[in-house]
Amino acid sequence: MGILDFSFNKKQKKQSDEQHCEPLLYCELEKNISYMKSRFGGSADFTVRRLLLSDSTDAAIITMEGMSNKESIALSITNPIMEFNFKKHSENKIDLIESRVLSASEIVRVIDFSQAFTLVMSGFTLFLVDGCDIALAIGVQGFSFRGISESETDVVQRGSREGFSEPLRINMTLVRRRLKTPDLRFESMQIGTDTKTDIALCYLDSAVSKDILDELKRRLKAVPLKNILAAGYLVPFLDRKGDLSLFSGVGVTERPDTVCGKISEGRIAVLIDGTPSVLIVPYLFVENFQTIDDYSNRAYFASLTRILKYIAFFVAVFTPGMYVAVACYNPELFPQGILNKVASSVAQTPFSVFTEILLIHFIYEIMREAGLRLPRPLGHAVSIVGALVLGETAVSSGLIGAPTLMVVAITAISSYVIPDLYPAVAVLRISFIVAGGVAGLFGITLLFCAVLINMCAKKSFGVPYMSPLSPFSFFGMRDTIIRAGWRVLAKRQSLIQNQKGSEAESEEE
């Protein structure tokens, strides 16, 4: 089974369920240890440390190498146990150890192997005593992880430099530190039958819609994957089934301040252990154009950048297609000066405008993909090859027209203004080029209509994806195309479930 084989069929699921149905712990220590050893199949990181208690009872400490802090194990488990005189006490050993011996702050009672495996593999240390069918899992996690650092994907000019890290607990702390209200809730779940990935639903109890919360839990419980290794694995299961849209109704961020802002509007964040990406639902189209910087800057400047982002989106999607359509079918639309340049360029190059622009786009996407995966110094080399060798040489040799290259360059720059929408923009751009080449402006208009109706039909957890543009809400427009000042925004809190047309919309709305 390769790393990409995450899906289940029904037969596999049944087999897997049978495999994962673990028995209860035995009273005999040896039986417990041998069962665990057999389940791990001699894995190198499975470690057993045997102890002899003061009353000559056998005990064992089970850990996964590198997952627990050895110093903490010694200080809070091994030393107190070895120094404690069990002969003086006649109580149940497990109760005694839990209440009077161990100094660790997090202790969980374990009765079956399934729970034991999950906790041990999460960094807990399992303490077993001969003659007891209950074990203690002690929280002494000590695996190494990346520290809190600035997110490279959500860069801001003003604002916090803290970004989410990989461990779930640290990410929860980052949110809790910013929202000091008892209304803030974290609900834990585990998904992925093999990875048993911990996730936490984070929301404000006073703001969240119970309908949306229940729906989110239902969809998460229905995730049939074996492995959850990144946030992206969950996104298709959170979008509505059969949605078939290029746009996603699930937002992704690596910034705790963004999460706090979103959940205060009634949204729910899904924190996933092992990834700094946090999912946010419901997520609307207009949110792709909002950044945390908009709220740090003055309203007039934030509004200007917001408008520029919308323009950049349209430029990124439509410009190459429009160029092809106009150059091929409606050249009269070009002003005289530009028409002359385009005409001479088309006359000097061997390809049609349609072929030229499609070709350059494919080359550009290949270079972009190559640049992403390469180490940074090599990435620069690719850029130089792309810009100088391919671009300059192609134009000077007469293979590609300069106006075409210009169009592709403007489009490429514009598409990076809204990085969240890049996948959709890239696909739409090529689709519009084809539509423009086949049916001119009619093709572009009709494809636009089809995309628009797809977006208008889309809902993110019952909230219209195009809200507040359509269904139109004047109130919602204060933070859509423009960003109103804080004095206006602070007057009334807008909750996501109260958007017009929302299925969870309250009756009085």
Added chain:
Amino acid sequence: MGIRNKISASQLFCLLLLSRGVLSVACGAFSGSGDIGSAALSAVIALIISILLSIPVLYLSKSGTEPLQNGAGRVISGIYALYFFYSVCITMTMFTVLRAETTGLRISIIAVPLIMTAAALYGSYKGIEAIARCGALILFAVVAAFVLLCLSLLSKSDILNLPPVGSYKLSDIITNTVIMVGEQSCIPAIIFIYTHVKGNVKKSVVLWLIVLFVCIFALSLFISSVLGDYALTQFFPVYSWARLSSFGVLQRLDSLFLAVWTAGVFVRLALLFWVISVCVRYAISNTVSKLAPPVFGIFALIIAVAAPFNSAIREAMLNTGVLLFATAFCCLILPAVLIIKRRLGK
């Protein structure tokens, strides 16, 4: 979370205005005779007639769709499906004729109507909520485009081009009135949309008719003031009017007109296909209703593609007498039959 599938009364207004407005944007296409200025007078008369036609439809709609789903009502639903199919054919024929004969673009004669049909069918499949939301956004674009066109042509407008009111021929006024009333296929469509609307439908419908005919009135006068007698020779005077526009370095804005008109036609067709599927659902069954729009769409596509080459088909599709009769029948006779049936049933 319950699925409500409801549109607001204001969305209904936008949807009806756009769906009906796209035909008026190409007004004069049917008549090809008379002064476009007389259309302004016809608009006033057509407004009154349209309000009268909408009364039985609204009265019937108030009682829900139950009368359409049993007994004779099923047959009537089937007749409505055929009427809306006829409307689809007219719209697509106008679209292909304008595209093929007036714009002179070198685009495949089949490709554009085919894409249009596919896109409209996809729109209808997405449901009334999506069509209404999309319609509202497209209406905004259409209004913005027309404001731009009007501003760019303001300098070319001359009041001397308007003929005096007394010079309008009665026959032209009657012809234009017949066209304007005949094109009101959105009125019977209200019967099938009504249950999906929350809010005051009556107010929306009356407001829609007033705004629609005020726009037609204003547009007709403006076009007449720009084109003068030249409008008489044009099959699509609004397109000819748009061709004269220029804005800064942009010399030709008729492409802008074609783009917004195409978007409007898309919304109209999506709505009509959706209404057809509802009619077929009432008349036959839910399963067949899913197949009906593509089947009707293919037939409409064949007719529309053949229309520019076959004058008989074009005449049949653009026959004002048949159109008026069909609209009047669907707005007056069929609702009357259903109202009487309901009364007798009580």
